[in-house]
Amino acid sequence: MNIEMIRAAAERIQGHAFRTPLLNSRFLDQIAGRRVWIKPECLQHTGSFKFRGAYSALSALEPDIRANGVIAFSSGNHAQGVALAAQMHGTSAVIIMPSDAPQLKIDNTRAYGAEVVLYDRATESRDEIGAKLSQERNLTLIKPFDNAQVLAGQGTCGLEIAEDANARGIKNADVIVCCGGGGLTAGIALALEADAPSLRVRPAEPEGFDDVARSLISGQLESNTALSGNICDAIITPQAGEIPFPIMKRLCGPGMAVSEDEALKAMAQAFLRLKIVAEPGGAAALAAALYHPDDIKGDDVIVTISGGNVDPAMFTRALETL
Amino acid sequence: MNIEMIRAAAERIQGHAFRTPLLNSRFLDQIAGRRVWIKPECLQHTGSFKFRGAYSALSALEPDIRANGVIAFSSGNHAQGVALAAQMHGTSAVIIMPSDAPQLKIDNTRAYGAEVVLYDRATESRDEIGAKLSQERNLTLIKPFDNAQVLAGQGTCGLEIAEDANARGIKNADVIVCCGGGGLTAGIALALEADAPSLRVRPAEPEGFDDVARSLISGQLESNTALSGNICDAIITPQAGEIPFPIMKRLCGPGMAVSEDEALKAMAQAFLRLKIVAEPGGAAALAAALYHPDDIKGDDVIVTISGGNVDPAMFTRALETL
The missing domain is CATH 3.40.50.1100 (Rossmann fold)
Known part of the structure; x- marks a missing residue:
């Protein structure tokens, strides 16, 4: 697994996947106390980076x-x-x-x-x-994250983040990534290592399902005890993949965990300030940026919105937090 | 007012305005019976092309x-x-x-x-x-549409549409634009005349507030009798501007009008299939593409989502149409 595979994947998906922008809003900056940049992968085909x-x-x-x-x-x-x-x-x-x-x-x-x-x-x-x-x-x-070409594809999201961050002069930022099996997190980390090495990737997970955060501390693959009972279901897996984990271990900073209520509030802010639709798990990284600012060191923060496949009832529930 | 002013505006806004993508969804294609391309200006700073x-x-x-x-x-x-x-x-x-x-x-x-x-x-x-x-x-x-530099700025949206349409080989398409005073419609029309001349711009308005459609038929500026009482308030003006109207008269095809219910249904589809938040007036062009397919001649259709500044109650009302 290496950067050349990601660059080759970027050539293959060119013209087939959307090139998503990097958004921001001064209102979100005010909540977070720093500039917040959003990579909206909910806009990708099928509503997620997958x-x-x-x-x-x-x-x-x-x-x-x-x-x-x-x-x-x-x-x-x-x-x-x-x-x-x-x-x-x-x-x-x-x-x-x-x-x-x-x-x-x-x-x-x-x-x-x-x-x-x-x-x-x-x-x-x-x-x-x-x-x-x-x-x-x-x-x-086709496995969801323990497949090198899948991971290379997710890494193309990181190449785009690096390109846009470099164009905007963003040098010292935490890049928070919604993390389940680790494919997106590891893919982005590899891409940034090559193209924007001053940025630091960190996984965001639901509270109580933070196996990757614990794995990064212990240095070995930890598991979640429960696999359901949280609205951030899209990013809950038994444990991270065997291909992505060593990459995350080498390149990623400490994990962050968010509550269900924080995920819902972040979905509402994405609606109000960015005009995009996030699913609960897809809002985990934004929730970490907005509601855990003291755990972030970067001048700026970049977050993925990893998906937007949410039903109207759950979305309405999020809007009720406004 | 000319294309050089639009190109100069594009240089000035570079790095300050977002470069929005051109999205699509096979589910929307199926409803419309042709490829539907979406220019999501709701993602722009402040939630609209303005x-x-x-x-x-x-x-x-x-x-x-x-x-x-x-x-x-x-x-x-x-x-x-x-x-x-x-x-x-x-x-x-x-x-x-x-x-x-x-x-x-x-x-x-x-x-x-x-x-x-x-x-x-x-x-x-x-x-x-x-x-x-x-x-x-x-x-x-700073007038909202009877200002040549404002119109030039709205035209930058058209330069981007032309660039993306050309890259995708889109040749024979109706470009439907949410239309109030006509600044966005005329600006896009001028940009496409220069950079994608085979595309035809058409204004979309709310039923009962279709002054531009009537003006294009009569050849002179017509007015709306009412100015309120429709949820598409963002695109309701007494009449089109004196700068944009002659441009629309020269370059635009027949106007289209949509009902409030169609606008709400289009908002719901934008949520479900594109993961973007549209306000009722901002969904008028998408509603025209989805629910008036027989009035469209192009192989493809390109629509603007002109804004996304909608309150949660109205958005929930739209979701209830699903």
Whole structure:
């Protein structure tokens, strides 16, 4: 895993992924007590950064391998990213989703042309179902973060952050990244190491699900005890990936953790001041910047809004914090 | 008024205004029956395209004139644009606002450093108040659309649309623009005439407030009878400006009109599929593209989302259409 893979991914996704801007608002600067720069990956295709990694991985496959189709396990944003990337490449995607996944996510994944296979979390093993289908149909598994080409795709977001930060003269900033398995965090960290080495990447996680923050302290992969019961579901994983973790360990500063209420308040500020739609997990980094300013050292802070796939009821709940 | 003024404005706003992307979503394409491209000016500073024109006008003033300060009349987006542009130039702004303007807009305008002077619509004349203040303090009036440098600033949005459309090979498209006084519509039309002449600009207005559509038919400036009573308030003016109208008459195709319900539904789609926040008037062009496909000839359609300054209650009302 290296910077050349990220640069190669950037060439492959050019013209297919959106080049998202770097936004800011003086009102958010006032709350945070420093300049706050926002990388709105909710504007990306399928509403999250996951499309970058999925497109990168699909485009890196040998054409005859890709033509057989791909398979992924996901109840969320990775599913939609893989589905659309497969459709854009004219190949098929099978997505294994739990039968209790939100209907909108199931519908969207199907609308991007994927075959959705539902399984019962209580009685069935998704790994067994996936292994059987992969073998029968010769499908290539696209893992959400333990895949070097996926990680390279997420790193393209970091190349853009570096380009925009350099153009604006931002030198001393904490770059806070919404962190689940660590693909986006590690990808951005590698890109910044090469193109904006004075910036420091830090993961943001939900309180009580801060396995990466604890892993960075202990130096080894720590796990979360619970995997549900938090509105920031999009960034909750059992533990970080084996590919991203060593990169984060080498390059990332201390993790930050935010409460559900802080995530909701950050969603409301993104609505009010940036005019963008963030999902709770996607607002974790902004929440850290706005509501934990004393834990940040940089003159500036750069945050990702990693996704915006939120249902109207949850969004309304966030607006009620205003 | 000419393309060179727009190019000069683009140089002046470079690095100060955001370079907004051109977004799309396959889900919106399906509703519209053609590719739909979105220029999200709600992401611009102060939440609307108005910042472009305000910054252009302020930056074009002679420094000693500018140092005396500027004045504007506005209850809405132009007020915030002028206030922030003045603050960025280190000068003062007086904004004359009706005392019944939404508190949030008054607060925001003040937060951008402007002096807000409130007047009673029923008993006071804003023109008299403005004339008196301008004379006493030697302030320069920045009109919202009948100002060539403002129009040049709005035209920079058109240069970006042309650049992105050309990069994507979009040749035969209707470009639908949310239209009040006509500054954005005429500015984009001039920019496209120069840089993407195969694209055709068309104004979108609220039903019952379609003075520009009627003016394009009659060939002379028509007026609206009512000036309130529609949620698309941001794009309702008595009539189009004297500078933009001849440009629209020469370059623009037939106007389109949308209902309040269509505007709300378009806001909901912008939330669901683009992850952006549109105000009702800012969603008029998207509503025209989605819900009046038979009135559009282009293979593709490009629409502006002209602003996103909407309060939570109105936004929730839009989400309830889903």
